[in-house]
Amino acid sequence: MLLPQEILETQRMIRDQHLDIRTITMGISLRDCCHPDPDECCRLIYNKITALAANLVDVAQEISFKYGIPIINKRIAVTPIALVAESCRLDSYLPLAQTLDRAAGELGINFIGGFSALVHKGFTRGDRILFNSLPESLAGTQRVCASVNLASTRSGINMDAVAEMGRILKKTAALTGDKNGLGCAKLVVFANAPEDNPFMAGAFHGTGEGESVINVGVSGPGVVAAALRQAEGKDFGVVSETIKKAAFKITRMGELVAREASARLGVPFGIVDLSLAPTPARGDSVAHILEEMGLERCGAHGSTAALALLNDAVKKGGAMASSYVGGLSGAFIPVSEDAGMIRAAAEGALTLEKLEAMTCVCSVGLDMIALPGDTPASTLAAIIADEAAIGVINNKTTAVRIIPVPGKKVGDMAEFGGLLGRAPVMGVKNYSSETFIARGGRIPAPLNALRN
Amino acid sequence: MKAFITVIGRDRIGIIAEISAALAENRINILDINQTVMAETFTMIMMVDISLSEKPFSELQTLLDELGEQLKLSIQIQHEDIFNSMHRI
Numbered sequence: 001m002l003l004p005q006e007i008l009e010t011q012r013m014i015r016d017q018h019l020d021i022r023t024i025t026m027g028i029s030l031r032d033c034c035h036p037d038p039d040e041c042c043r044l045i046y047n048k049i050t051a052l053a054a055n056l057v058d059v060a061q062e063i064s065f066k067y068g069i070p071i072i073n074k075r076i077a078v079t080p081i082a083l084v085a086e087s088c089r090l091d092s093y094l095p096l097a098q099t100l101d102r103a104a105g106e107l108g109i110n111f112i113g114g115f116s117a118l119v120h121k122g123f124t125r126g127d128r129i130l131f132n133s134l135p136e137s138l139a140g141t142q143r144v145c146a147s148v149n150l151a152s153t154r155s156g157i158n159m160d161a162v163a164e165m166g167r168i169l170k171k172t173a174a175l176t177g178d179k180n181g182l183g184c185a186k187l188v189v190f191a192n193a194p195e196d197n198p199f200m201a202g203a204f205h206g207t208g209e210g211e212s213v214i215n216v217g218v219s220g221p222g223v224v225a226a227a228l229r230q231a232e233g234k235d236f237g238v239v240s241e242t243i244k245k246a247a248f249k250i251t252r253m254g255e256l257v258a259r260e261a262s263a264r265l266g267v268p269f270g271i272v273d274l275s276l277a278p279t280p281a282r283g284d285s286v287a288h289i290l291e292e293m294g295l296e297r298c299g300a301h302g303s304t305a306a307l308a309l310l311n312d313a314v315k316k317g318g319a320m321a322s323s324y325v326g327g328l329s330g331a332f333i334p335v336s337e338d339a340g341m342i343r344a345a346a347e348g349a350l351t352l353e354k355l356e357a358m359t360c361v362c363s364v365g366l367d368m369i370a371l372p373g374d375t376p377a378s379t380l381a382a383i384i385a386d387e388a389a390i391g392v393i394n395n396k397t398t399a400v401r402i403i404p405v406p407g408k409k410v411g412d413m414a415e416f417g418g419l420l421g422r423a424p425v426m427g428v429k430n431y432s433s434e435t436f437i438a439r440g441g442r443i444p445a446p447l448n449a450l451r452n
Numbered sequence: 453m454k455a456f457i458t459v460i461g462r463d464r465i466g467i468i469a470e471i472s473a474a475l476a477e478n479r480i481n482i483l484d485i486n487q488t489v490m491a492e493t494f495t496m497i498m499m500v501d502i503s504l505s506e507k508p509f510s511e512l513q514t515l516l517d518e519l520g521e522q523l524k525l526s527i528q529i530q531h532e533d534i535f536n537s538m539h540r541i
Contacts, residue, residue: 001484002456002532002535002536002539002540003539004486004488004495004497006535006538006539007456007458007497007535008458008495008497009539010534010535010538010539011458011528061510062508062509062510065508065509065510065513066509066530066531067530067531067533067534068513068528068529068530068534069530069534249538249539252537252538253534253537253538255537256533256534256537
């Protein structure tokens with residue numbers, strides 16, 4: 001028999017500590033939608049997505065009522081579009097992005113991810129067309145999210161792709177200049193991208209996945225922060241244990257919802273991704289967890305150690321709670337989406353260099369960071385190269401989602417709206433990386449790639 | 453199918469009577485009740501069987517929301533599995 005305090009604890013997590021199912025993401029393979037005729041290819045894609053995901057939003061709503069837990073986002077991830085569209089005779093993949101956007105609108109889902117290319121070793125013709133289509137596709141659609149994987153531990157870093165991404169970010173920001181470069185917020189640049197991540201903007205349906213799959217993302221920074229308040233003054237063993245227990249409970253709920261969604265939709269269950277994903281709401285911040293551990297501000301010396309402990313304890317708790325934990329699982333540190341990070345950045349406690357160090361131990365990378373609008377493309381590319389190097393050498397996923405905000409300077413505030421929040425523009429080094437980036441080619445795979 | 457109904461709010465006469473009547477009207481059987489009042493805050497947890505109720509969860513929750521509004525209480529119904537999965541291995 002359940003104890004009253006257990007029932008009330010669950011309710012407090014949901015009511016006061018912002019516990020929610022952050023996303024139910026349906027992965028859909030589009031590999032059978034390839035067709036030389038672009039119109040036919042778009043028709044096949046639209047029909048497949050709208051047929052398979054027809055009940056996604058309704059099912060999420062029913063589950064939400066049954067368990068009394070909010071399900072914030074309903075999303076779809078598809079096969080990287082470069083793989084599907086390569087069969088078409090097209091010079092731009094904008095029509096495919098528009099098709100995805102239309103399907104997402106018809107279904108009433110929040111985002112559709114997978115306008116993507118995997119170029120960690122080189123480009124095919126389709127990859128190049130997708131790259132060139134990114135700025136206008138991100139500017140011309142509402143719900144489409146894009147990602148590229150340009151480095152991996154096994155293959156090294158594709159520096160031609162890195163250089164190109166610097167220019168693409170500039171173009172995308174310029175085309176969405178009236179919205180503070182919002183297009184860049186829908187574009188993630190990965191190293192070692194996971195194929196089953198349910199979170200946006202980096203979700204896509206990997207080539208090793210089945211026909212369709214249900215992946216669920218759970219969050220809950222507020223629950224962890226509240227649990228830690230009970231451990232005030234205790235040593236780090238207790239801190240880790242407290243976080244593990246909270247992570248376990250959160251993940252169990254994710255597994256329950258994932259299995260139920262999978263059964264109701266008749267689609268196999270893939271993974272639960274336990275990622276502490278902050279929102280701009282009060283009490284839903286990863287920065288506040290680090291501060292709860294005893295740091296005056298997120299970004300103070302000790303922040304990397306605190307984040308390392310947090311990320312590791314979250315994984316340990318999550319791994320015990322579900323047999324299939326996957327995706328990115330850990331702690332996100334998106335600056336604009338986290339009230340504590342926004343404050344720390346605005347006060348100067350949190351800088352780009354400290355964030356880069358923190359990405360060595362968080363689950364992803366440099367996320368939702370606003371940079372000056374006049375940052376050169378080569379500097380943006382060099383930031384991407386640094387982050388990819390961290391991922392490649394350390395066998396982990398890293399990602400870059402940065403926004404060079406047109407017309408803004410260091411210290412200005414850039415508003416992105418909704419869950420994307422707002423970010424103070426951070427300074428970059430004023431020394432040039434131009435000649436470095438201009439070399440091109442491929443940084444070879446590191447020694448730790450030779451594991452066979 | 454079992455569910456938990458939680459009622460939280462300011463204590464006054466007749467809360468249990470009014471909620472039980474609404475449950476009976478909707479063919480919901482009460483299996484267990486745990487109720488306390490601390491610092492004038494009324495907290496009640498009911499385990500109920502909703503197998504005989506013809507209404508789906510969404511409708512039951514809407515109905516309890518309306519009742520809660522009338523009685524100035526927060527009333528929530530949740531399937532027991534969310535608590536079992538979180539607190540029992």
